Amino acid sequence: MAIDIYKINPEFRDIMPKEIIDLEENATWAQNRIKPRGIKEMPDTKEILEEHSLCAGCPESAALRYVLAALPCPEETIIVNSTGCTSLMFPHIALHTVHSLFGNQNAVATGIKRVLDWRFPDKQKDVMVLAGDGATVDIGLDYTLQSFFRQENITTICFDNEVYANTGGQESGATPKGQVFKMAPLGKKFEKVKMWELATTAGCHYTMNMTASAPKAVAKAVREAILVAREIGPTFLNIYTPCILEIGLSANEGLGEMKDQDKDRFASYKFVSPEAEEYLKKCKAEGKL
Amino acid sequence: MANQGPAYYSPYPAALYEGVITPPEGKALLLEEVVDEEIAMREIAKQMLTKENATIFPGPQVLYGYNEEAKKKATLIKEMAEVLNAKMIPMYDYRPKYPKIDAEVEINPNHPNLTIWHNNIKAAIFIGVHCHYANVALKMVRCETDCYTIAICGLSGHEDAMATLRDQHSSELEKFIKIAREVKAELKL
Structure with a gap:
């Protein structure tokens, strides 16, 4: 207990x-x-998310399980999400989650974080945003970047599937150039927005671009991002979770796709500010990592 | 597709649209009538003791022992179930059940009518359910079933229940149990 x-x-x-x-x-x-909590405990402990209503083999569902398993303090964590495939899973999570209007997630998270800090000054409350690329990079770009400019102490995770998947396959800012979807038959004419670089420029202290192919790497990034957000400032993780249906893959091919992209569009990018690096060293010495 | 009802896009005739509102402080609601709390308690006890498969649905605010009041209420609800000869089915959280709810042993605010249909419940008490989920669940039950719903609420009550007691804390629950014992004796059950 x-x-x-x-x-x-x-x-x-x-x-x-x-x-x-x-x-x-x-x-x-x-x-x-x-x-202690972590990826290793997943096989033999009760998970915070067990059931979900996403497609069979969806990499996003796996990535969310890794994220939840890595939360340093789930009972004191509030996750803000936005409309999209992820919002189908959120009602099943045994944690506090807030569904915001599409694109508003970082503004909502800002308010929640500030109020919680005022209401519970003695407790460390972690506020995490988890949204898709449409909400983060397109419609909510303003809110996302403004929260970085304001140096809000929140962690933002973008599940980047490079498409508006649950509305039938429209191109998003994160779609790579030339990609054709059901509702983007001419192919995208512009380059993919490198949100992780924007985040770094906008003032994030810990930024990563990665895929969800390696559970331990995702868990480590989530834990570090949350710890940095507690003390230093905003953090951002861009995690590739392909929509296997929209890119024509079978249920068992999602992992392979992520592994392929580890060397291509999602080749590892990591930025840690000097203050964050110093703080993470301290956390490691204290056994928090 | 559902037909448009009196509540515009809601196909259901919510009580509010029929002019029924929550009772004032110190009073209770029986159908659409504002009555004294004791009268409502007697009627509730009678309904629970006489209707088929009477059931209590305890919600998260009483199922989990997160403070002393919740622990005290749990003991009283158990006692209440014994006095009313009622079954208990928990509404332990509000997450939708996927892929399928076990309607025999649990109830969910997203489709509460399934549990009531499955168990043929004709009278039910909702207690310890957070306001907004109680509102949603009671509206659905009101429209989809012939169950006599009773809301024992710690705040201002629920107009969509057939009977509503408001501001109910452990002292009021003790009073209700006492009245239920009297009604049981009167009914010679």
Whole structure:
């Protein structure tokens, strides 16, 4: 038992389903010091997301599981998301999540973070934005960049599938040049927006571009980004999670696609500001990483 | 496609659109009538004791022991279920169930009518459910089933329930249990 909000009253224990009793007994929360949280615990602990309604083999669902497994303190984390495929999974997560209007996610997260810091000055509340490329790079670009300019202490994760997938396949700012989709038959005429470079320029202290092909790498990046956002300033992760349906792949081909792109459009990009680097060294020495 | 109802895009005739609003402080609501709390408690006890498959749906605010009041309420709700001979089905969180709900043993605010249909519940108490989810669930149950719904609410009550008690905390629950025992004795059950 790790956290009070999941402590079932003994009077109701006999009527509660097993999955909730498991959540109480076997989920890894930050207060559970005996067994620290991480990717390695995924096979034998209760996960914060088990069921979802995405397509079979969707890399996004895997990436979200890695992200959730890596949260340093899930019970004190609020995730803000935006409309898109990810928003189909959010109602299933056993955490606080807020669905914002399309594109507004960083503005909403800013408000939540500021209020939480005022309301709970003694607690460390992590606010994380998790949205797709349409919300982050296109429609919400203004809000995203403005939150970086203002140096808000939030972590922004973009699940970049390079397309508006759940509305039928329209090109987005993150679509690579020349790509043809069902609703973009002429192919995109402009280059992919390198959001990770924009984020660095706009003032993010920890920026990464990567795919979700390696769970441990995703988990490490998420943990570091959240720790930096707590103390130093905004952080941004751009994670490639291809829409296998829109690019014509089968359920078992998502991982291969991500591995291929590790060497191409999503070749690793990492920026860590000197302050963030210093802070991460300190965190490592304290055993937080 | 659903027909447009009195609530415009909602196909359901919500109680509010029929002029029913939550009761004032110190009062309760029985169907569309504002009555004294004790009268409502007697009627609620009678309905629960006489209708088929009476069930209590405890929500997250009482299922989890996150403070002393929640722990105390849990004990009282258990006692209430024994007095009313009612079954208990938990509404333990508000996440939609995927791929399918087990309607026999759980209830969900996204499709509460399934549980009521499956178990043929004719009277039900909602307690410890957060306001907005209680509102959604009660509207659906009101429109989709013939279940007599009862909201025992810690705040201002729910007009979509057939009977509403407002400002109910552990002391009020104790009072309700006492009245339920009396009604049970009167009904010789």
